[in-house]
Amino acid sequence: MLDFLKRAPNKTQMQWIKAFVFALCLVPLVRLFWLGFHDDLSANPIEFVERSTGFWALFILLATLALTPVRLITGRVWQIQMRRMLGLFMFFYACLHISTYLWLDFSFDWTDITKDIAKHPRILVGFAAFVLTIPLAITSNNAMVRLLRERWKKLHRLVYLVAILAVIHFLWLVKKDITEPLLYAMILFVLLGIRIYYKSLVNRGKTKDTTSLFRQTT
Amino acid sequence: MIIQTKSDIIPSEITPKEVFENRREFIQKAGFGLLAGAATILSNPLHAAVVTSGATEGAGRLIGRANAPAMFKPGGARQKISNYTKTQYGAGEKLTPYDDVTTYNNYYEFGTDKSEPAVHSRLFKTNPWTVSIEGEVKKNKTISIQDIYKLAPLEERIYRMRCVEGWSMVIPWVGFPLADLIKWAEPNANAKYVEFISRADPQQMPGVNIPVLDWPYIEALRMDEAMNPLTIMAVGLYGEQLPNQNGAPMRLVVPWKYGFKGAKAIVKIRFTEKMPLTSWMKAGPTEYGFYANVNPQVEHPRWTQSSEKRIGAGLFAGRIKTQMFNGYTEQVGQMYAGMDLRKNF
Numbered sequence: 038m039l040d041f042l043k044r045a046p047n048k049t050q051m052q053w054i055k056a057f058v059f060a061l062c063l064v065p066l067v068r069l070f071w072l073g074f075h076d077d078l079s080a081n082p083i084e085f086v087e088r089s090t091g092f093w094a095l096f097i098l099l100a101t102l103a104l105t106p107v108r109l110i111t112g113r114v115w116q117i118q119m120r121r122m123l124g125l126f127m128f129f130y131a132c133l134h135i136s137t138y139l140w141l142d143f144s145f146d147w148t149d150i151t152k153d154i155a156k157h158p159r160i161l162v163g164f165a166a167f168v169l170t171i172p173l174a175i176t177s178n179n180a181m182v183r184l185l186r187e188r189w190k191k192l193h194r195l196v197y198l199v200a201i202l203a204v205i206h207f208l209w210l211v212k213k214d215i216t217e218p219l220l221y222a223m224i225l226f227v228l229l230g231i232r233i234y235y236k237s238l239v240n241r242g243k244t245k246d247t248t249s250l251f252r253q254t255t
Numbered sequence: 256m257i258i259q260t261k262s263d264i265i266p267s268e269i270t271p272k273e274v275f276e277n278r279r280e281f282i283q284k285a286g287f288g289l290l291a292g293a294a295t296i297l298s299n300p301l302h303a304a305v306v307t308s309g310a311t312e313g314a315g316r317l318i319g320r321a322n323a324p325a326m327f328k329p330g331g332a333r334q335k336i337s338n339y340t341k342t343q344y345g346a347g348e349k350l351t352p353y354d355d356v357t358t359y360n361n362y363y364e365f366g367t368d369k370s371e372p373a374v375h376s377r378l379f380k381t382n383p384w385t386v387s388i389e390g391e392v393k394k395n396k397t398i399s400i401q402d403i404y405k406l407a408p409l410e411e412r413i414y415r416m417r418c419v420e421g422w423s424m425v426i427p428w429v430g431f432p433l434a435d436l437i438k439w440a441e442p443n444a445n446a447k448y449v450e451f452i453s454r455a456d457p458q459q460m461p462g463v464n465i466p467v468l469d470w471p472y473i474e475a476l477r478m479d480e481a482m483n484p485l486t487i488m489a490v491g492l493y494g495e496q497l498p499n500q501n502g503a504p505m506r507l508v509v510p511w512k513y514g515f516k517g518a519k520a521i522v523k524i525r526f527t528e529k530m531p532l533t534s535w536m537k538a539g540p541t542e543y544g545f546y547a548n549v550n551p552q553v554e555h556p557r558w559t560q561s562s563e564k565r566i567g568a569g570l571f572a573g574r575i576k577t578q579m580f581n582g583y584t585e586q587v588g589q590m591y592a593g594m595d596l597r598k599n600f
Contacts, residue, residue, distance in 0.1 A: 080359035081422055082570040144573040156554045213467045213538060214367035
C-alpha cells in the first residue's frame with residue numbers, strides 16, 4: 038500500500054515535494070504576521086516572537102538532522118535532497134530569532150546586549166550556536182561544496198555542535214518545567230545516537246559501509 | 256437523609272464546559288437573557304454551586320458579547336467591588352490592560368504556561384474560604400474571607416509589578432494593608448517572620464499533580480516588610496473581585512519585590528521565629544533568595560534585571576530601565592540599610 042514511499046520520487050515529483058516543504062517552512066512566519074496584524078501576539082509580543090522563531094529554528098534543525106537516520110534505518114535516500122533547504126530555513130528562523138532579540142527586545146543597545154550575553158550563560162550558548170551556523174549557511178551552495186571537498190564535510194559537522202548548544206540554550210531558558218526542552222534534547226540524543234550506532238557497526242566491520250548501503254537501495 | 260451535604264464532585268465533572276456554555280448560549284439566544292441565571296440555578300442545585308463559585312466567567316463573557324443588560328452578571332464572574340477608596344499610589348502610571356493582567360499569569364498550580372491559569376482556574380472554588388493563623392501567635396485562629404473583607408477599609412493601590420523574568424505590569428489592586436490583618440492575628444514577641452501558604456488542591460489545581468515546585472507554594476516576609484504600609488493583601492483588581500487566575504480570593508502584593516513573592520490563594524498565615532524556606536528558595540537556592548528585592552544591580556543567571564519589558568506596550572516598545580526597589584526606595588530603602596544586597600538577594 039505504501040509502495041509509493043519505497044520508490045524514489047522522479048524529478049517532477051521531487052520538485053513538487055520540495056515546493057510543498059518550502060511552503061510548509063513558511064507557515065510559522067506567515068502565522069506570526071497574521072497574529073501580529075490581528076494584535077494577537079499575547080500580552081508579551083516580543084517574547085512571543087522570540088520564542089516562536091527560536092522554536093521553529095530548533096524544530097527545523099532537528100528535522101534536518103533526522104534525514105540521515107532515516108537513510109541509515111530504511112536505506113531510503115531521496116529525502117536527503119531536502120537537507121540544504123531545511124538547513125537554510127533553520128538559518129532563516131535563527132536570523133529572525135536573533136534579529137528579534139537585538140532589535141525588538143534590546144533596540145540595538147550594544148552595552149546592554151554585551152552585558153546580557155556575558156552575564157547569562159543561556160544567551161552566550163545561544164549566541165555561539167548562531168555564530169556557528171553562519172559559516173554553514175555561507176558554504177551551502179554547490180560552488181562551495183566543490184571548492185572545499187572533504188573539508189566541506191568536516192566543516193558541516195559543526196551542525197551537531199549547533200544542535201547541542203541550541204538544546205542547552207532552550208533548557209536553560211525554562212525556569213522550572215523543563216518537559217518541553219527535555220523532549221527536544223531526547224530527540225537530538227536519539228538522532229545522534231543512531232549515527233553513532235551505525236558508525237560503530239561500520240568500524241567493527243559488521244556491515245558494509247553506509248555508502249554502499251545507500252547505493253544498494255537507490 | 257434530609258440535610259443535603261456538600262457534594263465532593265467538582266463542578267467540572269458535572270457538565271462538560273462546552274455543553275454548559277452552549278446551553279447558556281442557547282437560553283440566551285432564545286431570548287431569556289435575564290432569566291437565564293435564575294433558570295440555571297433553579298433547574299439543578301449542582302449548577303448553583305458553579306454559578307456562585309466564580310466559575311461562570313466564560314458564560315459571563317458570552318453574555319457580555321451579546322450586549323445583555325449590564326445588571327445581569329452571574330455571581331462571581333467579574334463582580335464589582337462597591338466600597339473602596341481611591342488612593343494617590345501610582346497616580347499618572349499607565350495601567351496595563353485588564354486582558355493582559357488576567358491572561359498572562361505565573362500561577363503554576365494551574366499550569367506552567369502563562370495562558371493556562373486563566374483557563375484552568377475557571378472552576379476554582381473560592382467561597383467558602385477560610386484562612387488559618389498559626390505559629391508564634393497569642394492563639395491559633397481562623398477567619399473567613401467575608402470577615403477579612405470587613406477587617407479594614409478597602410482601597411485601590413496602583414502598583415508596578417516587576418517579574419523576575421524581566422517583564423512588568425502596572426496593576427490597580429484593590430486591597431488593604433497587610434498590617435491590619437497582622438494586628439488582628441496578634442503575633443507574639445517571638446514572631447520575626449510571616450509565612451504565607453497557598454492553597455494546593457490536586458482536585459481543582461491540575462498543576463499541583465506535577466512536582467514542578469514543592470507544593471504547597473510558600474512565601475514569606477520579614478516582620479518589618481510585612482508591616483510596611485506598601486504591603487497589601489489584594490482581594491480585587493480594576494475595581495472588581497480578584498479573578499481566580501490572579502490569586503482569588505486573597506493574594507499578597509509586595510511591589511518592591513519580584514512578583515513571585517506575591518503568594519496567591521492564601522489559606523494559612525504562620526508567624527515564625529526563624530527565616531522560613533520559601534518554595535523558590537527550595538527550587539533554586541542560587542537563583543532565588545529570601546528577599547527577592549527588585550534590584551537592577553544584582554543579575555539573575557537567566558534574565559536581565561537591569562531592564563524590563565512593559566506588558567501591553569506592544570511589539571516595538573523596547574525595554575525600560577528597572578529601578579532599585581522597583582522605584583519604591585523612598586518607602587522601603589531604610590529597611591535594608593547596612594545590608595549587603597548582593598548576598599541577601
